Amino acid sequence: MTIAVTAVSGQLGAAIAKALIAMNMGETIVGLARSPDKAQGLGIEIRPGDYDHAEQLRASLAGADTLLLVSGMAAPENRIQQHRNVINAARAAGVKKIVYTSVQGAEEGTAFSSIIQSNRQTEADIRDSGLNWVVGRNGIYIEPDVEYIDNYRKAGEVANCAGEGRCGYTTRCELAFAYARMLTGEEHDGHTYNLHGTPLTQAALTDHLNRAFGTELTYRPISHAEFKADRIAELGEFIGTIIAGIYQGIHAGALDNPNDFEVAAGRPHQSWDDYFGSIQLGLK
Numbered sequence: 001m002t003i004a005v006t007a008v009s010g011q012l013g014a015a016i017a018k019a020l021i022a023m024n025m026g027e028t029i030v031g032l033a034r035s036p037d038k039a040q041g042l043g044i045e046i047r048p049g050d051y052d053h054a055e056q057l058r059a060s061l062a063g064a065d066t067l068l069l070v071s072g073m074a075a076p077e078n079r080i081q082q083h084r085n086v087i088n089a090a091r092a093a094g095v096k097k098i099v100y101t102s103v104q105g106a107e108e109g110t111a112f113s114s115i116i117q118s119n120r121q122t123e124a125d126i127r128d129s130g131l132n133w134v135v136g137r138n139g140i141y142i143e144p145d146v147e148y149i150d151n152y153r154k155a156g157e158v159a160n161c162a163g164e165g166r167c168g169y170t171t172r173c174e175l176a177f178a179y180a181r182m183l184t185g186e187e188h189d190g191h192t193y194n195l196h197g198t199p200l201t202q203a204a205l206t207d208h209l210n211r212a213f214g215t216e217l218t219y220r221p222i223s224h225a226e227f228k229a230d231r232i233a234e235l236g237e238f239i240g241t242i243i244a245g246i247y248q249g250i251h252a253g254a255l256d257n258p259n260d261f262e263v264a265a266g267r268p269h270q271s272w273d274d275y276f277g278s279i280q281l282g283l284k
């Protein structure tokens with residue numbers, strides 16, 4: 001059996017390819033990448049895979065039985081068509097099963113909601129494709145908060161508009177393990193899974209950061225308007241507005257959902273004590 005993984009030049013696609021290789025179940029793993037040069041070093045065949053190029057996708061999916069589609073990064077209105085290009089190419093190439101990396105979040109009322117809606121449309125397109133399918137709705141990556149530690153340290157605090165909202169964070173490594181299982185196990189077909197670890201408030205996240213990095217950060221809730229202005233000043237209008245929208249969703253409880261990680265992965269999600277303990281020991 002051949003499993004194709006898209007966007008293997010990116011962090012999640014590469015992690016899923018590595019998890020499949022580590023699982024070593026006898027499948028051939030093929031990587032697709034818009035930028036094949038960035039995807040060398042995985043030890044698998046890399047083929048061109050730009051979501052805007054329907055014919056290229058069809059040729060690159062030749063011989064694939066199962067496909068992992070990593071959600072793209074384009075604006076929502078373009079993203080839906082890009083994903084349709086991949087789904088149509090998969091069907092034309094004879095792929096029998098698609099696994100899609102979707103996302104959790106507020107479906108309306110925030111600046112992130114149009115992206116959530118575009119992901120929901122792709123979920124529907126996949127369900128309607130006639131192929132076997134599995135959808136994973138990913139929680140929020142925790143790594144960006146860890147990578148942001150020097151900025152938090154300078155500010156002496158974590159300040160955002162999530163307030164008391166609990167967020168189902170996850171890591172790309174944990175997601176990759178779950179997706180490798182979802183790709184290779186027929187029992188997952190036809191399921192939509194929320195994939196995250198134990199939900200955390202921002203205060204709890206701040207405590208974990210303090211233990212891991214020896215900091216004395218405090219958490220300060222601020223308004224959505226203040227956080228949005230702060231993020232736009234640092235990241236620009238488009239990304240800044242989206243980031244503020246994600247935290248607006250956390251505040252509203254849209255990232256505090258029932259969790260299917262253990263069913264998908266066959267084991268519980270890594271605990272946050274364990275994850276941040278590894279950082280404290282310099283293992284991550």
Ligand SMILES: NC(=O)c1ccc[n+]([C@@H]2O[C@H](COP(=O)([O-])OP(=O)(O)OC[C@H]3O[C@@H](n4cnc5c(N)ncnc54)[C@H](OP(=O)(O)O)[C@@H]3O)[C@@H](O)[C@H]2O)c1
Nearest residue numbers: 007009010011012013034035050051071072073139140141
């Ligand atoms: N759950 C979360 O917290 C969260 C946060 C951010 C993003 N996401 C979503 O999760 C996805 C994967 O995350 P990641 O960590 O792997 O992001 P990443 O490291 O930035 O990688 C993004 C990948 O998407 C590829 N890509 C973008 N547009 C493409 C196109 N038109 N055709 C083919 N490939 C395309 C990129 O290819 P190139 O190498 O050619 O650029 C890259 O491989 C993202 O794409 C986004 O949809 C989730």
